[in-house]
Amino acid sequence: MSDGPSVDPRVARTRHDVLAAARAVLLDEGWERVTLARVAERSGYARTTLYRHWPQRLDLLRDLIREEGRLTHTAKTGDLRADLVAELEAFRVALTTTGFGSVFIAIGQQAGDDPEFADLNREMRAEGGRVLHGIVADGVQRGELASDLRPDAAIPQLVGPVLFRHLFEPDDVLDSEFVLSVVDWFLAAAREGEPVSPAPSG
Amino acid sequence: MSDGPSVDPRVARTRHDVLAAARAVLLDEGWERVTLARVAERSGYARTTLYRHWPQRLDLLRDLIREEGRLTHTAKTGDLRADLVAELEAFRVALTTTGFGSVFIAIGQQAGDDPEFADLNREMRAEGGRVLHGIVADGVQRGELASDLRPDAAIPQLVGPVLFRHLFEPDDVLDSEFVLSVVDWFLAAAREGEPVSPAPSG
Numbered sequence: 001m002s003d004g005p006s007v008d009p010r011v012a013r014t015r016h017d018v019l020a021a022a023r024a025v026l027l028d029e030g031w032e033r034v035t036l037a038r039v040a041e042r043s044g045y046a047r048t049t050l051y052r053h054w055p056q057r058l059d060l061l062r063d064l065i066r067e068e069g070r071l072t073h074t075a076k077t078g079d080l081r082a083d084l085v086a087e088l089e090a091f092r093v094a095l096t097t098t099g100f101g102s103v104f105i106a107i108g109q110q111a112g113d114d115p116e117f118a119d120l121n122r123e124m125r126a127e128g129g130r131v132l133h134g135i136v137a138d139g140v141q142r143g144e145l146a147s148d149l150r151p152d153a154a155i156p157q158l159v160g161p162v163l164f165r166h167l168f169e170p171d172d173v174l175d176s177e178f179v180l181s182v183v184d185w186f187l188a189a190a191r192e193g194e195p196v197s198p199a200p201s202g
Numbered sequence: 203m204s205d206g207p208s209v210d211p212r213v214a215r216t217r218h219d220v221l222a223a224a225r226a227v228l229l230d231e232g233w234e235r236v237t238l239a240r241v242a243e244r245s246g247y248a249r250t251t252l253y254r255h256w257p258q259r260l261d262l263l264r265d266l267i268r269e270e271g272r273l274t275h276t277a278k279t280g281d282l283r284a285d286l287v288a289e290l291e292a293f294r295v296a297l298t299t300t301g302f303g304s305v306f307i308a309i310g311q312q313a314g315d316d317p318e319f320a321d322l323n324r325e326m327r328a329e330g331g332r333v334l335h336g337i338v339a340d341g342v343q344r345g346e347l348a349s350d351l352r353p354d355a356a357i358p359q360l361v362g363p364v365l366f367r368h369l370f371e372p373d374d375v376l377d378s379e380f381v382l383s384v385v386d387w388f389l390a391a392a393r394e395g396e397p398v399s400p401a402p403s404g
Contacts, residue, residue, distance in 0.1 A: 102311060108369035109307055118372070125370050156371065157387055160362030163369070167310035168327050169358065170320070185359055188391035 011053075015063075018043045018050060022064050031103045036060060058116050061103075062123070068100055069127040076131070080139045084183045087131050088158055092179050095166050104128075105167065129155045145190050157186050217265075220245045220252060224266050233305045238262060260318050263305075264325070270302055271329040278333070282341045286385045289333050290360055294381050297368050306330075307369065331357045347392050359388050 021043030025034050035057055040047040054060040072094045074086040095101035104124065111121035136154045139145040161182045165174045172178075223245030227236050237259055242249040256262040274296045276288040297303035306326065313323035338356045341347040363384045367376045374380075 102314070105307065105311055105369065109304060109311075111372060112304070121370065122373065152374075153383070156363035156366040157384075159370075160364070160366035161358035162362070164358040164362035164365050167307065167365070168323065168361075170313060171324065172354075181355070182359075185391050189387050190390075 014045065014049065015053060018045055018053070018060075019064060019067055021045075022060055023067075026064070026103065027099045031099065031106060034061065034064070058120060061107075062120055065100075065103070065107075065120070065124055066127065068094065068098070069124070073131045076135055076138065078138070080135065080142075080144050081183060081187060083135045084132070084158065084186070085180060087135060088162060088179050088183060089176055091128070091159060092162055092174060092176070095162065096174055101166055129159070132158060149190055154186070154190065157189075158182060161185075216247065216251065217255060220247055220255070220262075221266060221269055224262055225269075228266070228305065229301045233301065233308060236263065236266070260322060263309075264322055267302075267305070267309075267322070267326055268329065270296065270300070271326070275333045278337055278340065280340070282337065282344075282346050283385060283389060285337045286334070286360065286388070287382060289337060290364065290381050290385060291378055293330070293361060294364055294376060294378070297364065298376055303368055331361070334360060351392055356388070356392065359391075360384060363387075 018039060022034055022039045025038055025042050029038075036050050036054065037047060039060065040050045043050075050060070054063065072090045074083070074090050076083050095104070107117055107121050107124060110117040112118075132155055133151045136145065136149065136151040140147060140149055140151070162174065162179065165172060165178060220241060224236055224241045227241055227244055231240075238252050238256065239249060241262065242252045245252075252262070256265065274292045276285070276292050278285050297306070309319055309323050309326060312319040314320075334357055335353045338347060338351065338353040342349060342351055342353070364376065364381065367374060367380060
């Protein structure tokens with residue numbers, strides 16, 4: 001949503017109600033059911049109203065994900081480990097308890113075949129990684145993380161293990177303790193003084 | 203496939219031909235098209251023959267994945283870094299070039315809703331991680347990796363970042379260099395002498 005400050009309050013209300021209905025459909029019925037028709041039905045608004053705001057299903061999904069992205073981010077405190085844990089924990093919760101996990105993954109899967117999904121995937125990744133990126137950049141600037149560490153390179157190291165456990169290790173618990181272990185693993189490799197890219201050993 | 207040594211050669215031949223056809227359908231047409239009907243057509247065998255060997259589509263998928271698992275594994279040499287790189291590189295190739303990437307992910311996604319897919323996911327993960335598990339266990343035994351490192355815990359750290367880049371960072375190159383960086387990142391945290399679980403800093 002890019003509603004400016006001067007948006008008509010009725011429009012804002014409509015958007016808010018419809019997005020809330022879309023979120024409810026997602027949680028209760030799965031993301032495949034998040035269509036303009038079903039969300040119109042659930043929200044009580046006319047389909048024509050929805051089409052005016054979101055010409056296509058993808059537009060609605062995009063706003064839903066943007067909204068979710070805003071909700072799940074944390075505020076930085078300047079404590080590197082605590083900030084990493086809080087932000088990765090927010091991602092874990094989004095992945096496991098809100099139904100957004102399967103949405104993220106489905107978008108990633110479809111991005112390979114469909115340019116519109118590729119755009120959405122790109123946007124989702126930029127918005128999803130924004131705060132983590134900032135935490136790592138701050139850590140580098142304060143000298144707590146290796147000076148040659150690129151924040152972009154840190155994101156797969158932090159998010160990847162959580163995603164892997166969610167997708168392929170459902171028998172193993174994906175809990176706060178796992179998130180802590182991923183952050184500590186990351187810090188063990190990335191703290192200032194550790195070589196991020198050790199010389200070949202073999 | 204669990205064909206024993208005394209299997210009828212005609213049966214072995216049929217299985218081989220059909221699995222080759224299934225693999226070709228997967229690569230050329232996508233994994234949704236890997237059905238008994240389509241694979242029968244492509245292989246030139248009768249549907250009834252296929253149903254005798256694989257009563258359900260899932261049985262065929264299972265054998266296809268087992269076969270792929272065997273093909274993509276590497277042989278350990280005892281050089282920790284080289285072995286990790288070779289095995290993770292084989293996974294990268296399977297993920298990016300064989301069409302199996304979307305199969306793995308689709309199975310992971312469906313495992314949440316479907317007990318048969320959950321079984322297949324479990325088997326795929328055990329077989330997929332078997333060699334990596336052994337490499338890490340050997341590294342611990344030789345004293346090259348931290349003695350308190352559990353091989354199970356290492357797998358998400360190695361495979362997760364590769365999976366993340368494949369799924370969510372298609373604009374960034376998932377190449378051999380990325381695999382190297384993941385292994386070195388892992389080793390920086392997991393080498394003997396590094397604390398795998400540092401004390402809280404915050």
